[in-house]
Amino acid sequence: MSLTDIKCFLLDMDGTFYLGENLLEGSLDFIDTLKRTGRDFLFLTNNSSHNARFYVERLKRMGLAVGEEKILTSGQATALLVNERLPGKKAYVLGNRFLLEELAENGVTIDQERPDYIIVGYDTTLDYAKMTRVCDLARAGLYMVATHPDFNCPTETGFAPDIGAILAFIEASTGRKPDLVVGKPNRGIVDAALLRTGLPIDRLAMVGDRMYTDIATGVNHGMTSILVMTGETTREMLEASEIKPTYVYERLSGMIPELEG
Numbered sequence: 681m682s683l684t685d686i687k688c689f690l691l692d693m694d695g696t697f698y699l700g701e702n703l704l705e706g707s708l709d710f711i712d713t714l715k716r717t718g719r720d721f722l723f724l725t726n727n728s729s730h731n732a733r734f735y736v737e738r739l740k741r742m743g744l745a746v747g748e749e750k751i752l753t754s755g756q757a758t759a760l761l762v763n764e765r766l767p768g769k770k771a772y773v774l775g776n777r778f779l780l781e782e783l784a785e786n787g788v789t790i791d792q793e794r795p796d797y798i799i800v801g802y803d804t805t806l807d808y809a810k811m812t813r814v815c816d817l818a819r820a821g822l823y824m825v826a827t828h829p830d831f832n833c834p835t836e837t838g839f840a841p842d843i844g845a846i847l848a849f850i851e852a853s854t855g856r857k858p859d860l861v862v863g864k865p866n867r868g869i870v871d872a873a874l875l876r877t878g879l880p881i882d883r884l885a886m887v888g889d890r891m892y893t894d895i896a897t898g899v900n901h902g903m904t905s906i907l908v909m910t911g912e913t914t915r916e917m918l919e920a921s922e923i924k925p926t927y928v929y930e931r932l933s934g935m936i937p938e939l940e941g
Contacts, residue, residue, distance in 0.1 A: 683885070683927070683938045686904060688720040688877050690897075692864075692888030693735065694727060695834035695911020697932065702836055703742040704910050706933025711744060713936045721750070724873060724886070726828035726863040726893060728755045728775060728801035728843070731782035749876070754827040754863035755779050757872040758799060759786030761862055762825060766797055772822070774814045774846070775801030779827070797823040800850070800858065802833065802843040811849060818856040828863025830893055834911045864888075865896035870903075887932070889913055895925045908932055 691697055697707045714721050723735065723746075730738075732751040739746055755775075759782070762771065771788055772795035773780055779801040784790055788799075798817050803810065818824055831844030851857055862868035864886075874881060885904040888894020889911025898905025907913060907925040910932075918928065929935055 683904075683935060684941070685883070686719065686885045687883040688722060688879055688885075689714065689906075690722050690724040690873055690884055690886045690903075691932075692886075692890070692894050692911075693723055693725045695889035696887060696894075696908055697723070698738075698742060699834060699911070700836040701738070701741070704931060706931050706936075708743055710932035710936060713939050717939055719939070720877070722873060722877060723751045724864070724869065725751070726754045726830050726869075727833060728753060728758070728779050728827035728863070729804045729833075731755060731778040731785075734778055752869070752873055752876055753782065754869060755782040755801065756786055757869040758801075758825060758827045758862045759783050759788050760872050760875075761860070761868045762797075762799065763787050765860075766823070769796040771795055771797055771799045771825075772814070772817055773799045773801065774806075774810060775799070775803045775827075776805045779803075795822065797825065799825050799827065800843065800846060801827045802830070803846065806846065811846075811853075815850055815853045818850055818854045824850075824856060824858045824860075826858035826861045826863075828869075828893070829861050829866075830863075830890070832912065834889070839912070864893040865900050867901065870897065870901045885926075891917065891921045891923050891925075895921075896923050898926065899923055906935070908934075 732748040770791035830842040832839035833842040886898035887906040905925045
């Protein structure tokens, strides 16, 4: 499928649109082109350490004014799934205040003392007491949901350990893997994006910098997949990967000529 057939671009954030507080060159030009050519966009982020309001404010500082409806986080998608699959159950949440707020606002009942199941997020306030608590609950056999699988979070100076490292710690201690993983490349966040956009899946494109999350999302679920080389993936990683994107661009703005054509 040609890029000109795409009606909505699902955009990763860290490593794709910006790095930390630094807007990547050409990102705003890309958004302007989408608007000018009658196309839409939805920011789709696995990072569950922040909520939609945080991203709205971050993008505003970078010169892009959007509403919360333009942000879909793995936390929001997790809330959608657990409300559907575990109605009336109470969650222990390994996460910072942003994730707890977002889950609560989206109808998840949180009980850190007497939970029925576990939600593991990317907890930037993680400490040993929290890790011991979540491992105790996992060892006791509670159903475990992970907001996403990313091993690293790209930053201006390199990478910070993400939820994948936390899940590896839990598995090493308890032998338990998550029973459900929601974020990219899994179906849960894709279904949430389809609900949000109202478009058929073949009119969506997944754009991002990671092969095993962003690009795998497109490949696994029948979407056009677009890799940008501004984040985690190197040329060597691309060549070695069994997952192959539909298109590869150096950055988001690399798509502009085809979209305008």
